[in-house]
Amino acid sequence: MTATPLRRRTVLAGAGLSALAVASGCGGEQAGSGREIELWLPGPQGTVGIQHELEFYQNLLEPFMEEHGIQVALSLTPWESYEEKYLTGVSSGTGPDVGYMYTEMMGDYVQAEAIVPVDEYLSPSARERMLYLDEGTFDGHQYGVPYVVGNARGIWANTALLDRAGIDDLPATWEEFTDAAAKVQRDLDVAGVVMAWGNQARGMMNESFFPFLWQAGGEIFTEDGSSTAFNSPAGAEAAIFLRELLDVGAMPGYSSGLDGDDTEAMFLEGRAAFAPGATGQLGLFGEELAEFEFIDSLARETRATFVANDALILTEKCPDKELGTALIEFLTAGENMERFHTEVRASPPIATDEEPDPDDPFKDTYAETDMLRGLPIMPQGNATYNALYENLQQLVMGRKTPEQALSHAAAAGDAALAAGA
Numbered sequence: 001m002t003a004t005p006l007r008r009r010t011v012l013a014g015a016g017l018s019a020l021a022v023a024s025g026c027g028g029e030q031a032g033s034g035r036e037i038e039l040w041l042p043g044p045q046g047t048v049g050i051q052h053e054l055e056f057y058q059n060l061l062e063p064f065m066e067e068h069g070i071q072v073a074l075s076l077t078p079w080e081s082y083e084e085k086y087l088t089g090v091s092s093g094t095g096p097d098v099g100y101m102y103t104e105m106m107g108d109y110v111q112a113e114a115i116v117p118v119d120e121y122l123s124p125s126a127r128e129r130m131l132y133l134d135e136g137t138f139d140g141h142q143y144g145v146p147y148v149v150g151n152a153r154g155i156w157a158n159t160a161l162l163d164r165a166g167i168d169d170l171p172a173t174w175e176e177f178t179d180a181a182a183k184v185q186r187d188l189d190v191a192g193v194v195m196a197w198g199n200q201a202r203g204m205m206n207e208s209f210f211p212f213l214w215q216a217g218g219e220i221f222t223e224d225g226s227s228t229a230f231n232s233p234a235g236a237e238a239a240i241f242l243r244e245l246l247d248v249g250a251m252p253g254y255s256s257g258l259d260g261d262d263t264e265a266m267f268l269e270g271r272a273a274f275a276p277g278a279t280g281q282l283g284l285f286g287e288e289l290a291e292f293e294f295i296d297s298l299a300r301e302t303r304a305t306f307v308a309n310d311a312l313i314l315t316e317k318c319p320d321k322e323l324g325t326a327l328i329e330f331l332t333a334g335e336n337m338e339r340f341h342t343e344v345r346a347s348p349p350i351a352t353d354e355e356p357d358p359d360d361p362f363k364d365t366y367a368e369t370d371m372l373r374g375l376p377i378m379p380q381g382n383a384t385y386n387a388l389y390e391n392l393q394q395l396v397m398g399r400k401t402p403e404q405a406l407s408h409a410a411a412a413g414d415a416a417l418a419a420g421a
Contacts, residue, residue, distance in 0.1 A: 056340075156295075314328065
């Protein structure tokens with residue numbers, strides 16, 4: 001287990017402000033045939049603003065454009081309208097040649113053959129240096145090249161409360177965690193752990209279910225993507241673990257009505273000893289708590305947790321797919337990623353040709369790359385996630401047993417996968 005004592009702030013990603021499209025280059029005076037690659041990215045990704053990021057990419061891309069004699073038409077779109085822009089653009093044939101997607105987006109575009117594998121274009125040197133390539137594969141093909149990896153999930157611990165309860169060491173296993181959370185509740189009359197099972201967003205499973213599923217040795221889908229895989233002995237262990245936290249009083253029953261703001265407030269106010277969360281919360285927690293630590297993974301069969309893994313993709317629309325892949329390799333090259341991580345968004349390295357920030361309090365977590373898992377690329381995957389979340393909520397409310405919740409979710413998920421096949 002890596003437990004990180006936190007005392008400093010980091011740069012966090014901000015919300016999108018406005019859509020803006022520009023043609024990068026030196027006043028259009030590029031050499032060559034006037035070819036153009038359209039590149040779509042969300043923006044802003046950092047905290048310095050969209051105009052800064054436009055200037056950053058214009059400067060970054062200039063050597064690539066000069067080398068290949070092309071223009072790169074860059075479009076930065078706010079996060080809140082990003083998926084809608086993709087759907088409209090791809091449907092009308094006006095989408096990008098190279099773009100940025102998170103894995104939850106990619107599955108349906110893979111199924112529609114709107115994005116294509118980079119297998120035959122990606123260089124051996126790129127394959128050798130990339131740390132998370134497996135997260136961008138589907139059905140044996142490389143559809144995404146990792147670009148922004150970070151915001152790993154774990155469990156925040158209020159060590160002041162643990163000290164008061166006589167708990168000297170952070171829990172490292174499921175059993176130790178259950179015992180510690182129950183002891184805090186029993187001895188201090190404070191919630192042991194709170195989870196946001198009343199959240200409207202199914203993404204809370206990234207911190208409150210999927211890590212436990214993986215730690216038990218389970219998977220969300222089968223390797224070929226033909227069916228769900230969580231209705232398994234490992235999935236049952238994870239679901240029973242959640243139910244046990246409730247049954248022994250380690251997690252209050254009212255967790256079924258809490259959202260993320262509620263659990264965050266309870267943790268910050270010292271009303272809960274543990275709260276699943278993300279490394280990106282460091283800035284907030286660092287200002288509010290004197291003593292707290294981050295447990296990146298508990299252990300069962302293995303250690304595992306979720307990490308956001310956003311990728312660059314190549315579309316079917318791209319007229320020169322070798323050149324499009326060259327742009328992807330250029331953007332993800334170590335020296336360019338170092339500039340990106342310094343000037344735009346502080347994130348851990350995605351490849352071996354970039355040095356980690358020595359001051360990053362989570363550097364040990366991100367160095368353990370085998371522990372970090374993203375959601376798989378899966379056509380019709382969102383329907384499965386919705387069904388699983390709804391049934392796990394029923395489990396937390398006591399309306400379904402672990403076996404019923406997983407069985408019902410798997411039936412709905414398998415039906416959605418079959419309908420989309």
